[in-house]
Amino acid sequence: MRFLFLPAGVRDEIEREARRGYPYEVCGLLLGHVDATRVDVRRTLLGRNIHSTPRTAFELDPASVLAALDGAKGLDVVGFFHSHPDRPAWPSAADDQGAWEGAVTVISAVDVHGACATRGFFFEAGGFHELLAR
Ligand SMILES: [Zn+2]
Numbered sequence: 001m002r003f004l005f006l007p008a009g010v011r012d013e014i015e016r017e018a019r020r021g022y023p024y025e026v027c028g029l030l031l032g033h034v035d036a037t038r039v040d041v042r043r044t045l046l047g048r049n050i051h052s053t054p055r056t057a058f059e060l061d062p063a064s065v066l067a068a069l070d071g072a073k074g075l076d077v078v079g080f081f082h083s084h085p086d087r088p089a090w091p092s093a094a095d096d097q098g099a100w101e102g103a104v105t106v107i108s109a110v111d112v113h114g115a116c117a118t119r120g121f122f123f124e125a126g127g128f129h130e131l132l133a134r
Helices: 008-021 062-071 093-098
Strands: 003-005 027-034 038-046 076-085 104-110 116-124 127-130
Touching: 008 038, 008 076, 008 104, 008 116, 027 062, 027 104, 038 062, 038 076, 038 104, 062 076
Parallel strands: 003 038, 076 104
Antiparallel strands: 027 038, 027 076, 104 116, 116 127
């Protein structure tokens, strides 16, 4: 069981991006640190969604990944964020398929009015586990 430390400024940035990209999924990388009890997200790096059906899935542009590794400046790439336009902030079947063991996933649900709900998950032992809000 882990706690998610997502500073308000980082959450705002993810939700702003989710609203900007509506009705398509937006995505990016999460930089910070992870240990056995907590996930600390310090920064995001916005990426480009190059999936062929971007309303319901995401695929991060590889150039964004490389840029993140370059710009990490002592932080680890701990996972990814993406949005769910008009769907709840829970991992989808596509998210299950694309998940990486040990990676953090932050999902921001966004609706047509711009309302957001954001949750974090940790993928471990083949499944998503919700991170507890600090
Ligand atoms: Zn998803």
